[in-house]
Amino acid sequence: MAVAPPHLFLPNMPPPPTTSAVATTSPPPPPLTQDELKRMAAHRAVEYVKSGMVLGLGTGSTAVHAIRRIGDLLREGKLTGVVGIPTSKMTEEQATEAGIPLSDLESHPSVDLAIDGADEVDPQLNLVKGRGGSLLREKMIEGACETFVVIVDESKLVDHIGGTGLALPVEVIPFCCNFTVERLRELFPDSGCRAELRRVGEKQVPFVTDNGNYIVNLYFERDFGDLNEASDRILRIPGVVEHGMFLGMATTLIVAGKLGVTVKEKSELAG
Numbered sequence: 001m002a003v004a005p006p007h008l009f010l011p012n013m014p015p016p017p018t019t020s021a022v023a024t025t026s027p028p029p030p031p032l033t034q035d036e037l038k039r040m041a042a043h044r045a046v047e048y049v050k051s052g053m054v055l056g057l058g059t060g061s062t063a064v065h066a067i068r069r070i071g072d073l074l075r076e077g078k079l080t081g082v083v084g085i086p087t088s089k090m091t092e093e094q095a096t097e098a099g100i101p102l103s104d105l106e107s108h109p110s111v112d113l114a115i116d117g118a119d120e121v122d123p124q125l126n127l128v129k130g131r132g133g134s135l136l137r138e139k140m141i142e143g144a145c146e147t148f149v150v151i152v153d154e155s156k157l158v159d160h161i162g163g164t165g166l167a168l169p170v171e172v173i174p175f176c177c178n179f180t181v182e183r184l185r186e187l188f189p190d191s192g193c194r195a196e197l198r199r200v201g202e203k204q205v206p207f208v209t210d211n212g213n214y215i216v217n218l219y220f221e222r223d224f225g226d227l228n229e230a231s232d233r234i235l236r237i238p239g240v241v242e243h244g245m246f247l248g249m250a251t252t253l254i255v256a257g258k259l260g261v262t263v264k265e266k267s268e269l270a271g
């Protein structure tokens, strides 16, 4: 049976021997980087991929590890016949580079499995996504899949989504976007809500999504209450296309942390 490396305890593996002289004289290995943790979570998720599946391919620095891993397995002949549906133009490029055959939701309206990262995950597997700006395509594709595996390093775990002071992204159409920003700002007066159009570059031009839209970042000083109610209120504003709360969509959560990788299934949640 494999033995866990000294810096990492993995479930189902015996701990490393502790009595050797090496253990007392060697310097401890450096801690795993955040990127190594992301890769561990992604590789664990790819174990869910089977030949012939239609796959939703996520966007971001965690999802790219899954894309590369799937590409490697295809090249090695360990996976065959998979088709990927990319959730962004960036993912499309990465998947093409990895050699994954691509399709879209019109040709493949039901997706077997999607793998994607997240910005925040609460204990009920509700997510904030879209700080990378791809929330609309992600929500369309991940909403069409049977199994949605979320992969994160442990820094993404929160008690309440939207309660970290970091952005909850909302995709809006460019037409009179400042009007929409104001409407969003007024929406949660008791929660200290701040709404800002996302801007990029030296000239601070609006960030443009793959769909030609803009992103408004919402920041909350205090809890904004029921998530489904907040979702409905945001979506009722004309000019809003979609928001980055993914409620009840994730079926599996894979978290990589300093103590190893853990897997949580939605079906195991109480209530």
Ligand SMILES: O=C(CO)[C@H](O)[C@H](O)COP(=O)(O)O
Binding pocket: 058, 059, 060, 061, 062, 063, 116, 117, 118, 119, 128, 129, 130, 131, 132, 133, 134, 135, 138
């Ligand atoms: O929702 C997303 C992009 O729209 C990403 O999944 C999310 O931002 C997490 O990204 P990363 O894995 O780079 O931390």
